[in-house]
Amino acid sequence: MAKPKFQTPRGMRDIIGEDWKYFDRVFEVAKSFANFYHFERIETPILEEAELFTKGIGVSTDIVEKEMFCFKSKGGDYLALRPEGTAPVVRAYIQHGMKSLTQPVKLWYFSQFFRYEHPQAGRLRQFWQFGLEILGEQNPALDAQIILIFYNILRELGFENLIVKINSIGDSFCRPYYKKVLVSYLKSKVYVLCPDCKRRLKENPLRVLDCKRDKCKEIVFQAPQILNHLCESCKNHLKSVLEFLDELQLPYNLDPYLVRGLDYYTKTVFEIFEESEKGKTFGALVGGGRYDNLAKILGGEDVPAVGGAGGVERIIELMKEKQLKLASEKVPKIFFAQIGELAKRKSLKIIEEFRKEKIPVYESIGKDSLKSQMKLADKLKVKYVLIFGQQEALNDEILLRDMETGKQKKMRLKNLIKEVKKIL
Numbered sequence: 001m002a003k004p005k006f007q008t009p010r011g012m013r014d015i016i017g018e019d020w021k022y023f024d025r026v027f028e029v030a031k032s033f034a035n036f037y038h039f040e041r042i043e044t045p046i047l048e049e050a051e052l053f054t055k056g057i058g059v060s061t062d063i064v065e066k067e068m069f070c071f072k073s074k075g076g077d078y079l080a081l082r083p084e085g086t087a088p089v090v091r092a093y094i095q096h097g098m099k100s101l102t103q104p105v106k107l108w109y110f111s112q113f114f115r116y117e118h119p120q121a122g123r124l125r126q127f128w129q130f131g132l133e134i135l136g137e138q139n140p141a142l143d144a145q146i147i148l149i150f151y152n153i154l155r156e157l158g159f160e161n162l163i164v165k166i167n168s169i170g171d172s173f174c175r176p177y178y179k180k181v182l183v184s185y186l187k188s189k190v191y192v193l194c195p196d197c198k199r200r201l202k203e204n205p206l207r208v209l210d211c212k213r214d215k216c217k218e219i220v221f222q223a224p225q226i227l228n229h230l231c232e233s234c235k236n237h238l239k240s241v242l243e244f245l246d247e248l249q250l251p252y253n254l255d256p257y258l259v260r261g262l263d264y265y266t267k268t269v270f271e272i273f274e275e276s277e278k279g280k281t282f283g284a285l286v287g288g289g290r291y292d293n294l295a296k297i298l299g300g301e302d303v304p305a306v307g308g309a310g311g312v313e314r315i316i317e318l319m320k321e322k323q324l325k326l327a328s329e330k331v332p333k334i335f336f337a338q339i340g341e342l343a344k345r346k347s348l349k350i351i352e353e354f355r356k357e358k359i360p361v362y363e364s365i366g367k368d369s370l371k372s373q374m375k376l377a378d379k380l381k382v383k384y385v386l387i388f389g390q391q392e393a394l395n396d397e398i399l400l401r402d403m404e405t406g407k408q409k410k411m412r413l414k415n416l417i418k419e420v421k422k423i424l
């Protein structure tokens with residue numbers, strides 16, 4: 001078959017059929033946790049001023065350097081399709097004066113994001129994330145709580161081999177000193193580093209720790225670790241977060257080279273992975289951390305904050321690979337068939353009554369012949385068919401046919417819902 005002329009853009013997908021069951025499942029689980037922990041939903045615009053991200057995420061990060069979809073609007077504004085949700089949430093917090101609300105302010109989102117990435121498994125150019133952000137408090141208990149919530153969302157979705165990686169990347173007091181130590185080490189190995197890392201070494205040396213190339217990884221594994229260079233306050237914060245996780249018996253790996261791909265983090269950073277049986281690497285399912293300086297960078301006051309976000313498509317791909325169960329759906333056991341003008345006219349109202357009573361039914365109100373409706377009912381494998389014909393419509397009655405036994409029973413229309421509830 002010839003390929004249709006118009007296709008989805010590279011790295012972007014239609015969400016159709018089966019996939020919606022997975023999206024709905026992830027949404028429902030994320031929403032139930034967000035509700036339990038009193039997060040309020042937020043949706044920010046898909047477009048923001050590009051500068052929000054260059055300032056917030058950092059000019060020399062991959063996201064800003066290579067992955068933003070930017071354009072100039074007709075009015076001359078330089079806009080970007082949002083590549084992530086944290087900078088917009090902080091922008092909204094400042095813009096709406098949320099500092100005057102009771103702190104912390106807890107916000108969550110289930111939204112679409114855009115990154116001009118090289119499309120591959122688990123890496124799309126348009127993707128969904130669910131995110132949870134706690135703004136206005138700096139207590140390490142909140143870092144542990146955010147990790148716990150994401151961990152438990154993934155558990156609830158059925159993942160059983162989760163790996164939590166955690167690290168502290170210090171703050172504006174201790175990180176500059178660590179950077180110096182790191183740069184001096186990396187300079188001694190510069191001849192081995194990839195061209196990207198050579199550039200990173202000058203612009204943003206911590207990014208070298210994030211390089212996925214084998215040669216660079218070997219160098220990184222012998223590099224000085226930030227954990228040995230944290231200031232007292234960062235050291236205590238990390239210690240406390242780990243104590244909370246120990247108390248929760250939540251397993252984690254302290255990974256001294258975890259830095260994450262965004263520059264706004266301070267202190268805690270974390271990622272959650274699931275072991276893939278087929279050895280595929282989807283990357284992290286969830287990533288997050290503390291970002292105490294972001295509000296200040298974006299022109300607000302000091303607002304300590306912590307949060308994280310899960311990649312919905314990555315989670316779904318892994319759920320499919322692992323054949324994780326979706327919650328059992330309420331599949332209708334009844335098909336409602338109608339024949340004749342009068343019956344059809346009354347049918348819409350009857351179907352509405354089923355909806356109000358939350359009884360799922362199939363129907364095919366556009367069809368006229370009983371034969372085609374029965375064929376469909378057969379295909380849907382329902383247990384019962386309600387037959388509403390001209391005669392029944394005149395007498396305010398309806399027939400209930402048991403598809404297994406072939407037996408039919410006449411009922412008064414006014415008793416229909418009561419009778420159906422009885423047989424179901």
Ligand code: HAM
Pocket residue numbers: 083084085086115117122123124125126127129131132133261262283284285286287288289290306307308309310311312313314
């Ligand atoms: P991130 O690590 O860039 O963090 O993204 C979070 C998650 O989104 C990743 O772990 C991954 O599952 C998913 N993801 C990222 N890029 C893609 C992609 N191209 N295709 C499919 N899935 C992807 C953030 O975005 C931060 N805003 C998280 C955060 C919230 N930190 C604090 N609060």
